Amino acid sequence: MINAIKLPQFEVIKQYVRGHIKSGHWPVGTRTPSENELSASFSVSRMTARRALQELAQEGLLTRAPGLGSFVAQPVAAQPTIQLYNIIALAQLEGAYSCQVLDLEQIPADAKLAHLLSFVVDQPVYRGTFVHFDRDKAVQWQEIFVNPVVAPAFLKQKFVKVAPDEYLEWIAPSDQVNSQVSAVLAKPSQRRALGLTEDTQSACLQVTRACKRHSSLVSFSTLVHPANLYQLGATS
Amino acid sequence: MINAIKLPQFEVIKQYVRGHIKSGHWPVGTRTPSENELSASFSVSRMTARRALQELAQEGLLTRAPGLGSFVAQPVAAQPTIQLYNIIALAQLEGAYSCQVLDLEQIPADAKLAHLLSFVVDQPVYRGTFVHFDRDKAVQWQEIFVNPVVAPAFLKQKFVKVAPDEYLEWIAPSDQVNSQVSAVLAKPSQRRALGLTEDTQSACLQVTRACKRHSSLVSFSTLVHPANLYQLGATS
DNA sequence: CAGTGGTCTAGACCACTGG
DNA sequence: CAGTGGTCTAGACCACTGG
Numbered sequence: 001m002i003n004a005i006k007l008p009q010f011e012v013i014k015q016y017v018r019g020h021i022k023s024g025h026w027p028v029g030t031r032t033p034s035e036n037e038l039s040a041s042f043s044v045s046r047m048t049a050r051r052a053l054q055e056l057a058q059e060g061l062l063t064r065a066p067g068l069g070s071f072v073a074q075p076v077a078a079q080p081t082i083q084l085y086n087i088i089a090l091a092q093l094e095g096a097y098s099c100q101v102l103d104l105e106q107i108p109a110d111a112k113l114a115h116l117l118s119f120v121v122d123q124p125v126y127r128g129t130f131v132h133f134d135r136d137k138a139v140q141w142q143e144i145f146v147n148p149v150v151a152p153a154f155l156k157q158k159f160v161k162v163a164p165d166e167y168l169e170w171i172a173p174s175d176q177v178n179s180q181v182s183a184v185l186a187k188p189s190q191r192r193a194l195g196l197t198e199d200t201q202s203a204c205l206q207v208t209r210a211c212k213r214h215s216s217l218v219s220f221s222t223l224v225h226p227a228n229l230y231q232l233g234a235t236s
Numbered sequence: 237m238i239n240a241i242k243l244p245q246f247e248v249i250k251q252y253v254r255g256h257i258k259s260g261h262w263p264v265g266t267r268t269p270s271e272n273e274l275s276a277s278f279s280v281s282r283m284t285a286r287r288a289l290q291e292l293a294q295e296g297l298l299t300r301a302p303g304l305g306s307f308v309a310q311p312v313a314a315q316p317t318i319q320l321y322n323i324i325a326l327a328q329l330e331g332a333y334s335c336q337v338l339d340l341e342q343i344p345a346d347a348k349l350a351h352l353l354s355f356v357v358d359q360p361v362y363r364g365t366f367v368h369f370d371r372d373k374a375v376q377w378q379e380i381f382v383n384p385v386v387a388p389a390f391l392k393q394k395f396v397k398v399a400p401d402e403y404l405e406w407i408a409p410s411d412q413v414n415s416q417v418s419a420v421l422a423k424p425s426q427r428r429a430l431g432l433t434e435d436t437q438s439a440c441l442q443v444t445r446a447c448k449r450h451s452s453l454v455s456f457s458t459l460v461h462p463a464n465l466y467q468l469g470a471t472s
Numbered sequence: 473c474a475g476t477g478g479t480c481t482a483g484a485c486c487a488c489t490g491g
Numbered sequence: 492c493a494g495t496g497g498t499c500t501a502g503a504c505c506a507c508t509g510g
Binding site: 270271272286289290300301302303304305306 | 494495496497
């Protein structure tokens with residue numbers, strides 16, 4: 001006996017259909033048996049046969065159309081995606097996170113910031129630069145611009161164990177995050193802050209990130225990671 | 237009348253539940269009305285009420301457990317992901333793709349390659365290096381190692397308009413792709429191939445990618461992009 | 473027209489949970 | 492024990508598609 005546990009009937013039908021697709025017996029575009037045909041051949045109610053096809057459609061294996069039938073779908077090219085995992089969150093999980101404040105100030109918005117925030121030029125904006133540590137290793141340099149309307153107390157924070165991102169997520173959880181990844185050479189000030197000395201180490205992964213809430217900008221960050229320390233992984 | 241089109245009843249219930257969750261009336265952990273309660277209050281069969289809760293659970297808004305009920309789920313932190321879009325595919329769409337072969341040869345597997353391929357050291361492996369162009373702009377340098385068992389004719393290809401990845405995807409579509417992104421300084425040979433001159437341009441995004449099919453390695457690539465030309469974008 | 477999938481009903485039996 | 496969600500049935504009506 002291969003499988004002693006009793007499979008639900010809809011699962012049996014799913015495996016039947018999946019088997020024909022994966023084995024190549026039903027190439028892309030093939031019409032599968034209809035709900036009625038499956039319910040007849042598996043001695044099952046139409047609702048059960050329907051559930052099988054429905055779930056396979058949801059998994060992307062089938063395309064269904066009223067009046068036409070169910071068809072083997074074009075497999076979508078598995079587009080690899082990268083999880084922009086939060087390095088700081090990881091370090092905090094291990095209890096080894098700390099943060100050093102380099103700057104924390106109020107500045108007048110320049111043209112670019114004003115545009116991002118829908119502000120007027122010279123309207124005050126908060127700015128902070130930080131170095132984040134995992135134990136005694138500097139893993140990330142950050143420059144963040146914060147909307148003072150959303151986080152009026154930002155400048156009064158200590159930011160020792162609580163990262164600025166964490167603080168902002170607490171008082172104004174973002175519902176939209178835009179990120180861009182590129183490669184940069186660390187600037188001298190960034191190299192110093194990150195403790196990079198040799199030239200070969202100064203290639204860095206840079207993430208720029210805009211966090212929005214209710215369509216208005218909460219913060220805009222530039223995050224710089226030494227390339228030799230951190231990579232972004234992706235599967236599938 | 238706000239909505240003239242008739243909503244299915246399960247959709248009405250979904251919106252009712254969603255509304256209570258989004259408005260904060262039902263905070264995380266709150267038990268929602270049961271299938272029976274919803275079917276009574278909406279004068280609907282249990283299967284219809286069930287469908288509403290089921291779909292909300294699938295969307296991640298609810299957690300359900302037999303014997304216990306349905307509960308408002310902890311919202312998962314929207315983890316931003318990056319689509320590792322295929323630069324070459326984009327260039328090809330615009331009809332401006334071309335490819336230059338730098339090397340195309342058979343080499344004996346070193347220890348690392350042998351390990352990746354489950355080969356014996358010194359077993360032959362194909363290797364190619366390429367520069368990919370979008371119009372007359374070099375956008376990507378690639379080194380690829382190919383499993384000769386899977387793609388025996390790899391070395392005989394021309395690779396002018398058909399990219400090596402495209403060729404391999406054609407003869408052996410991969411079902412698993414692992415990618416790693418990091419930042420590197422372009423090596424002199426890469427700099428030359430990509431036409432990079434100034435030092436500030438030599439920070440590059442590097443993607444290493446292993447494509448597998450039926451659990452065995454098809455190809456292993458190192459892709460290098462000049463950082464000033466291409467960024468990876470992510471939303472949500 | 474006969475057939476398709478989409479929605480829906482009013483039942484049923486089940487394993488499971490808490491009190 | 493009464494209540495929960497998971498599976499399933501045998502019907503129904505609908506809008507839609509093709510021949």
